[in-house]
Amino acid sequence: MAKNDELESLRRQVRDITAQIIRDVHRRMDLAKQIGEIKSMLGIDVKDEKVEHDIRLMVLSLADQIGMGRDFALQLLNILLAESEHVQAQKRPQKGQQKQTHLGIFMKAKQLEASGKKIIHMEVGEPDYSPPEAVGDSLAESFKQRQYHYTDTRGIPKLRDALAKKEGVSEDQVVVTPGGRFAVFSAITSLLKAGQELMVIEPAWPAYKECADFIGARTKVLRTTIENKWTPDLKQLEEMVNPSTKMIALNYPNNPTGKILDGKTMERIVSIAKDNDLYILSDEVYADYAFKKFASIHEYDYDKCILVSSFSKRYAMTGFRVGYAVASKDVIAKMSRVQAVGITSVAEPMQYAALAALGEDPSENIRTMKKRLDFVSGKLKEMSLQFVEPDGAMYVYPELPKGDDIMLVEKLLEKGVAIAPGSGFGDHYRQFVRISACQPEKTLEMGLDIMASVIKEFA
Amino acid sequence: MAKNDELESLRRQVRDITAQIIRDVHRRMDLAKQIGEIKSMLGIDVKDEKVEHDIRLMVLSLADQIGMGRDFALQLLNILLAESEHVQAQKRPQKGQQKQTHLGIFMKAKQLEASGKKIIHMEVGEPDYSPPEAVGDSLAESFKQRQYHYTDTRGIPKLRDALAKKEGVSEDQVVVTPGGRFAVFSAITSLLKAGQELMVIEPAWPAYKECADFIGARTKVLRTTIENKWTPDLKQLEEMVNPSTKMIALNYPNNPTGKILDGKTMERIVSIAKDNDLYILSDEVYADYAFKKFASIHEYDYDKCILVSSFSKRYAMTGFRVGYAVASKDVIAKMSRVQAVGITSVAEPMQYAALAALGEDPSENIRTMKKRLDFVSGKLKEMSLQFVEPDGAMYVYPELPKGDDIMLVEKLLEKGVAIAPGSGFGDHYRQFVRISACQPEKTLEMGLDIMASVIKEFA
Incomplete structure (x- = not known):
């Protein structure tokens, strides 16, 4: 039957073009690898926003021209870009372990507590006062x-x-x-x-x-x-x-x-x-x-x-x-x-x-938090740490004079004080830590005093 | 600088090959559309497991041959296959609205209840007895x-x-x-x-x-x-x-x-x-x-x-x-x-x-459920519905002699009885409904009697 022959011929063409696409994608990855090597030699970032931007515009205009859906064209491009980045990044020396976040520290602290250790929790955003x-x-x-x-x-x-x-x-x-x-x-x-x-x-x-x-x-x-x-x-x-x-x-x-x-x-x-x-x-x-x-x-x-x-x-x-x-x-x-x-x-x-x-009024909670944040700020000033006084929320985010966040966080955890590493909030904040003011001032004071003494050791 | 020129040349090649890939993918979609039209004429399903299987093997062997990662090659192929299917399915007459599941009926029933209507819940797997x-x-x-x-x-x-x-x-x-x-x-x-x-x-x-x-x-x-x-x-x-x-x-x-x-x-x-x-x-x-x-x-x-x-x-x-x-x-x-x-x-x-x-013993619950399932089975037999007696769980899944599941489910909901459409559990089960035995026998009896009368109307 003619229609069946036609179907078979079309399917053959689909197979051929699929193979061609796979080959071209592979060639593209090879080129990306070469680019990655040169970038590495020149010390350029793997990600290049301008190059990405240009290629994206090219693909969009091509999609319009040939009548292809913009969303699908971008989806394809994004997969190719992600794979290029992946291929290039593999050529770089590894930047270290999985990111440590406040939640990771909290989990560690909880495990230490389960094994009997006392922990001062200044890592997590969990107020200590009671619900209504x-x-x-x-x-x-x-x-x-x-x-x-x-x-x-x-x-x-x-x-x-x-x-x-x-x-x-x-x-x-x-x-x-x-x-x-x-x-x-x-x-x-x-x-x-x-x-x-x-x-x-x-x-x-x-x-x-x-x-x-x-x-x-x-x-x-x-x-x-x-x-x-x-x-x-x-x-x-x-x-x-x-x-x-x-x-x-x-x-x-x-x-x-x-x-x-x-x-x-x-x-x-x-x-x-x-x-x-x-x-x-x-x-x-x-x-x-x-x-x-x-x-x-x-x-x-x-x-x-x-x-x-x-x-x-x-x-x-x-x-x-x-x-x-x-x-x-x-x-x-x-x-x-x-x-x-x-x-x-x-x-x-x-x-x-x-x-x-x-229906309950939380204003007492708000006043408590404000007082605690002022207290933390005062203590951090005594330590001569740089920070911007918070306009709100429950944290202070000071900059460390020396060392990095993970070193300090781990040292403090050994001493029973949990704080959050700054880099958990962005790769470029290794010099920062987050102090949560969710404990009574007495507890905060104990924790911050231990932090002050550890920072002094670093200096 | 030579390295920078080389970088520029490589980037040009990446742009060209990207454009080529996009063009080929578009050509592939065109072929898929033509295949879809022929399939539609011949009354063949959009999805063809054997064709898919062959092309998958071809791509894997090609990937091995050129040294491309199998996972990435399959990821690409799967995107192409999904888009082909999508393109072909668009050519078909729509098969109807979004799928109706037991949860969808439960939501509708809840809304009817909120507006004051009494509902017998035989759609949801929620036992009526109390926790310990x-x-x-x-x-x-x-x-x-x-x-x-x-x-x-x-x-x-x-x-x-x-x-x-x-x-x-x-x-x-x-x-x-x-x-x-x-x-x-x-x-x-x-x-x-x-x-x-x-x-x-x-x-x-x-x-x-x-x-x-x-x-x-x-x-x-x-x-x-x-x-x-x-x-x-x-x-x-x-x-x-x-x-x-x-x-x-x-x-x-x-x-x-x-x-x-x-x-x-x-x-x-x-x-x-x-x-x-x-x-x-x-x-x-x-x-x-x-x-x-x-x-x-x-x-x-x-x-x-x-x-x-x-x-x-x-x-x-x-x-x-x-x-x-x-x-x-x-x-x-x-x-x-x-x-x-x-x-x-x-x-x-x-x-x-x-x-x-x-620590609590659930065996009373299990006995209750077994009795109810037997009761439901008995009633369904009285209606001469076909079903397999359940070996376990909390449901009976009978086949309807006439009409489809959505018709029956909607008709019953109007009459204050919620049951689950069979097609919520698979596209090919429009002749089935699911009866949940999570209510007291008295309630089940009321619901099933209403169901029996509606089914008679259909016949």
């Missing part, structure tokens, strides 16, 4: 009320309604998540595809990059410096945007620096996002701990934004694992889909506990 | 004991130790997860890459495929039939394995059919997995509800297996969202990494609740 009493009552009550079933994936209606009211949106713009972290996870994994790009302003909580890595999306980093008081250079931000950029992650008050951006800077970031049709993921879990004016992303007129918040910091409810996201109905539907795939729904007793907390 | 009293005590106590903090990502040591003891493994072979679902999610997403393949024996809980889809892995389906009493054809299974296959998902006692495989069949599956170096993901959340001999995957001698279990079904603790996985130390480390990225840790009060439940 209403939360305890709710826990006891939830069993009697049989509140231990699957719920709507987006959360129990009462909690979603209450959050919608608080945020001034409709209930279908809210999803309750197992911690702010899962809100970040579902936003990034549902809105970005492999090869697309997320922009992160560092130093930053490592979760944004981790979530992007998880689905093979790429993270572009805009570095800020202590010299510029952790303010991002927006001209640089604008230049970094390219056709693969899909989202900017913001986190103010910032973890780890405590920075809050002023209104003008925020307006300019929003306008860059608008011009380039980017999502803004605004992680505002420290919004309550703001010691100067802080405006939520909701106060800027832009609908492609995702606000992430949580009960963890505000009410010292870290271990309940309840957070939430507020965004457009469409985005919430996409995030809820990830939640349905990953966890079905958030534990119902935990949702009722969050609902019980929601 | 010790669980309630633990909830009240956890607040007093300040058990509401971040825990080790893998779970609190006490719970991991208890589970390790129960399963006869060491504690680093256990991870506590937010429900069995997240154990499935972290196993699939950490052990498979985009383009690699998961084998699923259908009908099956849709989560396995959903998790594979989430990271761009492919699901190969082995269909079983009511005629063969839901026993998989192992010759077919063996033939489906190819170099991209990485994992087989097993779920016995099965959701939705209640099937338990005999020891011989299990042994042969394990041996196929061994021969091809495949992971076995064994979802055993219904292991307690086994009404004939059931042997856990742990009783077969194979270390590339992941056992998934949960507190949800055994103790009626669905809403606590606590499950766990048992595997090799390496696999547990990879799964824990996904858990650290997605959720940090499981809510601590929920972990203590699970610990409290662990």
